[in-house]
Amino acid sequence: MHLKMLLLIGLLIDSSLALQAPDFSIIIGNATVRGNEGSGVLTTEAHCLMFNLFWLRDAGVGPEKYLDAIQELYTGNGLVVGSVSRYSSRIRDIEVSFLDINYSFAGCSTRKTFAVWYSPATDRTYIASMKSCSGDTRILFDILRTISETDRSTTLVKRGRRNDTWSLLLSDLLSSWRYADPSHLTGGQFLIHTNHTVSERGLLSYDGIDVSFPQDLFLRPAAVFYLLKGAGYTPVIMQRHGSIWVAVKDGDEWQAISLNPLNPDRAVGAQVFEDEWYTGIVYRDPEELAAANSINLSVPVDYIVRRCEPSRYVHLEMDNSTDRRDLERLLEEHIYIPRYRESVFDCSNASQVCWSFLKGMGYDAYLMVGAKDHPLGEHMWVVVRTEDGYTAIESAVVDSAQNFVNLGSIRSDAAYYRGVMYNSSVHYSLLNPEEGMWLEPGDERLRSWMRIKAVR
Structure with missing residues (x-):
């Protein structure tokens, strides 16, 4: 290693000093730290060396985008670029993107190196920059290797069940x-700015970065x-x-x-x-x-x-005492016009039509839904509330040719008396617009889906 480089590192690194910044430390001397957990900057200057480390909340922008902005910033406003190189390297198991740029301003020339990386441990983007007399990037690598972070990232156990x-x-x-x-959420934005000065110390460039996020985030x-x-x-x-x-x-x-x-x-x-x-x-x-x-x-x-009240899970009391003959006769006298077809006219459609018809006839009807973990599976049916409980109606009763037999049949199985309840077709449609039919009680459109059975 060159003697000049050894002297620079000796001036910069002091193993007895670890300046603490939020959630990370870096072994470096003569540094000032400004900022908080979300953003800040660590700056140190020694003879022939200037080092900055910005940290900021990740805005969902990859390191290359930051380097693109920096490179564009350093190729205008009176700067003359001699050479530019981009490369990447792994430091502390993190992929770091680098930009080396040689440039001049007002007759003075210098070289500056930028390093940008994302840390999943703290969900931050780090932007480091270094200017040294030697121009040897190994100094920057040695500084970055001293950084130590507190890992705040957590991986939760994903729920294994769906559609239950x-x-x-x-x-x-x-x-x-x-x-x-x-409106849909938009991402964060960043703005990098710099100013250049020429003095007896040569050409110096001071950088800054601002990051903003939409309030809705x-x-x-x-x-x-x-x-x-x-x-x-x-x-x-x-x-x-x-x-x-x-x-x-x-x-x-x-x-x-x-x-x-x-x-x-x-x-x-x-x-x-x-x-x-x-x-x-x-x-x-x-x-x-x-x-x-x-x-x-x-x-x-x-x-x-x-928008509306949510659905609710219920255990209903079955009504065994009410005379069901009028309800049974009403269901038996009517039939659905379409043939049963999954996702075209199935239990969901039949149940909403049945609900609308019964509600229009004065019955206190509700829709019930079962999910994957329900004994009936992913299914919909109708319940009618009476003085002494509820009566369940299976609306998808079909023959071998997938023709509906009637408007529905009364069921006493316990499975029909528990599930997710919806107040109406409109209620169900608000929460499930892909399957909802938006039917009102006694809806005029019922004649498109049901009719009185022909007398044999």
């Missing part, structure tokens, strides 16, 4: 609310967190790669929820299952999220708006 009753009720709760401002998880907690769930907030979302506990497993659903005017979240949604920085509540990101977080009362 638990997930159906959670989905319906999320769909029973909407965002007052139904923090308001949405806070609002949904309180909604879930108020409904009896155990939620946490997660952050990684410029995104913030919520996870809900079920036993020892977790279900992740994206807060950027396809239709923010119809739901405040959607369940997601990809592995990357289960790793990140975990916050126990919005207060921890706010503190870690150095923001003031106050959710407006009307930030989310209730």
